[in-house]
Amino acid sequence: DKPTVLVTGGAGYIGSHAVLALRDAGWPVAVIDTLVTGFRFAVPDDVPFTQGDIADQPLVEALLRSHHVGAIMHFAGSVVVPESVADPLKYYHNNTVKSRALIESAVRCGVPHFIFSSTAATYGTPEESPVREDAPQQPINPYGMSKLMTEAMLADVAAVHPINYCALRYFNVAGADPQARTGQSTAGATHLIKVAVEAALGKRDHVSIFGSDFDTPDGTGVRDYIHVSDLAAAHVLALEALIADPATSHRLNCGYGRGFSVLEVLDAVDRITNRPITRRMDGRRAGDPAALISDNSAILARLPWQPRHADLDQIVTHALAWERRLDDMRK
Template identity: 45%
Template sequence: MILVVGGAGYIGSHLVKELAEQNEVVVLDNLSTGHEYLIDQRVHFVQGDLGDRETLNQLFSNYPIKAVMHFAANSLVGESVQNPFKYYENNVSNTLTLLNVMLKHGVKKFIFSSTAATYGIPETDTITEETVTNPINPYGHSKLMVEQILEDLHQAYGLNYVVLRYFNAAGAHVSGEIGENHDPETHLIPIVLEQLLGKRESISVFGTDYDTHDGTCIRDYIHVTDLANAHILSLNALLEEKLQKATYNLGNGKGYSVKEIIDTCERVTGIEANVILSDRRPGDPAILVASSEKIYRELGWKTKYTLEDIIESAWKWHKSSMTIV
């Protein structure tokens, strides 16, 4: 059985939907940002907190857990700057509690959903796993701290782990049953689609004079199901003893500009967006793209879904989610 912490959230719920095809799964989620309706009906669900030692001990006692997958972090960069204590408490301290209970119960396989925010603002456009980590906000710091903790626990206690770093998860499950539902919403694709659905008056583009082919920022977008499959490949590698530890970037390798995202949304939906051109935001690099050559070389993972696939699946979800109460 696999424990998925944060399995009611956006990425976690998509992972669970894929994972449950061939595994027994138990989900732990406090529903602070997740949604119970996103949880696959085939799995066991326990509502509880990542830092609740008693709940964790009961979980590991009641279920034959052989590995843990962690998606339960707080992840809003702006909020982390305004309220760093929340991020260090949940993302670091509560994760330490989880790891401590895991090891006490003899569970030594761990998949960690990390972030490219650990790199900060790199000097190169394409980020590899060898790029220097230099986070610029508490969110990135908190994730990097956990990565460092995992290495120490590997050396001291034999904890085997995979860290997966990525930028922008996007899209929805092809079934249309689950998708992205954040409050507040900070991601570009759902913001554009919400405007096209009439939920927003306009879309702001921050900067049109960057050194890119169309003047707008380029970022890495990856379909959430591609992300889920990378996590499952990594899990299987741990379970089959093919890996003891690894860190992988997950990306599409080329990136898409803000204008390309908006244009593709308009093309897929047939609706024209109301775009407002604004000044640059401080600290926004022109290009941030992740190289996934390492995980392709070592585990055979590569992206399956195109930008059009991402937006078509997201549009299907956003239209159907308007009826969800």
């Protein structure tokens, strides 16, 4: 039978989608989240929820034992790149030090499988695009380094303890649950599609375009936007792969292997709402690469992953539907 999966950060954006994907596939789930950036409403009422810290080892180990946890999906952490530059120690604490404590609890309690939210930011500014998993990992900000250090811990721990892991390196996660059960709820987000749908609904008066002189077809930055529900599905498949072959760990890019420019994203939002957003040309952000596109041949080869929502219009439509839902909830 299926063991319980402990989802850290299960009240956050990606974690809450993973909780739904696991539940929809029949996995028992438990969530731990501090609710510092997550939302209690993002976790279904029938999922056991603990408000607490992943580095609270007595609490975590009690949960692992009482729920007979057979796998951990670890989403909890801090995710804002510019904030990581301004406050690196916060990122090394929340993402690296606390992950170390969680991994130690997993080892102590004999949890055999661990799935980790990693990031394309571990590649820094890749020399080649699409970027493969064996490309050099040279992060250009503390966020990426804090995640890379956790990947390194997992590799070393898996070499000597009875645990295997999958590090999923996310490209640009966007969109929301197609049934609008959850979505990205954090106000003041900096991610392009979130910013654009907020502007489309009148919550911002414009969208800044950070750089129009990149070496890309239209001069604006190109990214590999992945629908959050396809990403959540990849986690469930990764879990099944870890269970099927406990001797093997994985490091897999999560993207579609194609990119859209900032202008293409804004055009899609305009087309779908039939109301143009005000655009402002602005300078490049520090550290923004021109293009970041995944080579996704590894995940396609290792997991039976079939992307269902790779269409940009679908990503934007679902993001918009969730943004409207948030408005209704606040009324």
